[in-house]
Amino acid sequence: MRNITKRFPGVLANDNVNLSVESGEVHALLGENGAGKTTLMKILFGIYRMDSGEIIFKGKPVSIRSPKHALELGIGMVQQHFTLVPSFSAVENVLLGLKEMGIIPQAQEVREKLLRLSRIYGLEIDPDEKVWKMTVGEKQRLEILKLLYSGAEVLILDEPTAVLTPQETRSLFKAIEQMKERGAAVIFISHKLNEVMEIADRVTVLRRGKVVGTVKKEDTSTRELAAMMVGREVIFQFEKKKVEIGPPILRIEGLKVRGDKGYLTVKSLDLEVRAGEILGVAGVAGNGQKELAESIYGLRPVEEGKILFDGNDITSWPIPKRINAGIAYIPQDRKEVAVAQNLSVAENLVMKDCCAGKLGRMKLDRRRIDLTVVRLIEEFNIKTPSPAIRSRYLSGGNIQKLILARELSRSPKLIIAEHPTRGLDVGAMEYVYTRLLEEKERGAAVLLLAGDLDEIFTISDRVAVIYDGKIVGYANPDESELERIGLLMAGVTDVQESA
Template sequence: MTPDHPIHDMAVAMYGIVKRFPGVVANDRITLEVEAGEIHALLGENGAGKTTLMNILYGIYGPDAGEIHVRGQQVTIGSSRDAIRLGIGMIHQHFRLVVTHTVAENVALGLPGGDFFFPERAVWRKLGQFSKKYGLTVDPEARIWQLSAGEQQRVEILKALYRGADILILDEPTSMLTPGEIKELLTTLRHMATEGHTVIFITHKLEEVMAISDQVTVLRQGKVVATLKTGQTDERELARLMVGREMLFRLDKKPAQHGQTILQVEGLHVLGDKGLPAVKDVSLNVAAGEIVGIAGVAGNGQRELAEALVGLRPVLAGRVLLGGQEVTHSPPRLRIEQGICYVPGERLTGLIPNMSVAENLILKNYRYAPFTKGPFLNRTAITRYADDLIAQYAVCTPSRETLVRVLSGGNIQRTLLARECSGAPVLLIAAHPTSGVDVGVTETIRQLLLDQRNRGIAILLISEDLEEVLTLSDRIAVMFNGQIMGILPAGEVDLEKIGLMMAGTYRSTVGEAV
């Protein structure tokens, strides 16, 4: 099982790793070698087995077969405590922080010894040293809920460094970050590698692999299909290896056939979580058969706007009309019945993780025929409906009864889109629909949105991915500090001008209405 060549130069070596779950082999005899001091990208589609493999290295799962070597020594990692003792740290895609506690308190949690009453005080000095050394600036007295996603990620990295980790695993580390935060993170990781840390970078983003990694291992359906030096490959080859086919990198976008105005937003004002204005005097229209994209850096009112439109956040002033009928203060259930569908940026907030795929697919319609039979659910109708949607939207799940929380990110997103697009939507509000999913799923989701548009559905697309907004939208609205800086026809977009609008230094009055 162990190779003939010496492995003492390897920070991590995993040989013949097998991990099975009911109905699926997540890791199928995987071999992975990571040299000390390198950044190694682990690339693959959602569900390819990347996170499972790293969960084994971090002690969350035990392998069913295979060997693990750390710094040349064969080891058994039975828990995360074992991994930490071996100098391995893992920063998960969804941060594991206590949001009501301070940065220092989060770092101190679980540390042995220290001051019983104020253990965080002993942390402050060392945090300052790490901050200066790696550029991980964060206020140790700030509470987690006050921090941006990028700052919270810095806290997770600082936690790992504080515990002595010199092998860092980052699981989809850029999925929740702004472009500026992504750039800062990549710079930090490169600096850490030059200081001798080993970084394993789980991702599906090809441009990040090319920008940061020294080597890349590609997984597909639980198996290694290639390990390459990054400088000797390109995005097209990596995409082909990842999905098993040539990627076209283009979509079938037909000219828009605008119908009547479906969504009218007039002078909308909405407060944010802290009670401060988050949406300020926003006006826009979306017609049937068009996609209006909202571009902007995270935190400029996009989330609050979407939540106000679907009834999850109260409107302070202004009006929201759907097909000419005012729904400004209507409850979410009434808006659903009137044809508003919503794909939230945090996909699990739109689903119930501990319910099955089938149950989540009927979540909006379980009260109605054919899913009810008197006071009882009609299991036959639910089974037929769920199986049809699973096949139609290519949801990879062991069974319709599988709990949503065990699916990969891409398949969670497919489940959500299947439910929202399968009825008779009039307006689809899609927030970050391809965030955190791989290139193959991204292509599928983008084409699905175009197909919905071609069916005459009005779509409001909210995305921090400017390339996505430019590719899909018929008109583009740019938000900054809760305001619309301008609405431009997609065919007349000036990238420099959009950049200035996103930064709040330019305002346009072109294309304010359909």
């Protein structure tokens, strides 16, 4: 990719970017949110058209018109949000993709080749299993197999380990090594610097739409890469200050909750979070974390059991009463659930205080609102051209800062943080961790739900593992090994506890 430039209204997303990827190499792409990584890859995959520059593929200039055209050339992409039909089997999903490319093979032929590719690359799947029954790891393996089946020679993997157990991550890395050995080029987008150092051959870092540099893995370090990404040194070790643990703030007894499909996804779950502690709940996505968080906040009804908050049974309380009692919620879906995208930054920041009558009861006090907005933008370092700009135009990291500002400025007693750093760069992650640790030190109880074990171990005081809607084990993050936690996350409960 030579001199790639791409503009959006008011934003220069890619500024004269150069990127070269060789066959038989893993090339990592790093950068802050809004650095231009996704835009660059969407240009390569044919989702966006560049304003200027050129793409050279196999020594020849190409103009990639669409994702279909990219696949025909041999360029494929596995995005964070999978493009699979839930009601179809693995074979049917592959058939569908081939038909879109104008290829119509027999189902048995597809099944046999899919199994052969599965064995070659160690990407185990059941070809006849319906997608909706698959784990997240199986869905990802199917997406990769679809690309390999179509003959992709360049594979773009966007945050591929974000929802995998340590064991699944190791299996993925073995598959990537197989792809590399067979001559494929793999572009690996990730914010996990330790994984980049493990799997990549070369690393390109983007900042504010420009290439900061391309380095060989053996010539760099995680600290150097982080500094290249954000333009300053980044803290990797966070001090967990000794805080006196207080009484239980949240106690859950025998909780049962149904998911979107009507099945029980939280099954007789018991849990306790105390004042002054961060309890990390580790688990692969889809094991009841979302339903657990939503039921505590009041977004999802409880089928059976009790939710006790600060000594009160809040199982049937409406959401406003829970908010005013001191419960804060940082949901995993920032853009769809946590903010009103068409409202301004200012309106999103003060909406809870306005509803609670804190900024005027009979009539809103505009001066108090303006002062509050300015204070929160400064205190939480929200980068926005104006408080009046619509929230949809903020980067992922700044949207998360907006949510933190709104939720934490109310000094809550309980904070439910659901995947609070998913998709964020190291600079934004550092900020989120620091804020949650400060809340713990203030005496708040923090329930941290995440699939990223690095995140869980970085700031949690205790770890609970969730599998199939139940808590299947506890661990001390200072002593436990990733291997044991990973096995618990996969449902293997007869594993030895660490000493």
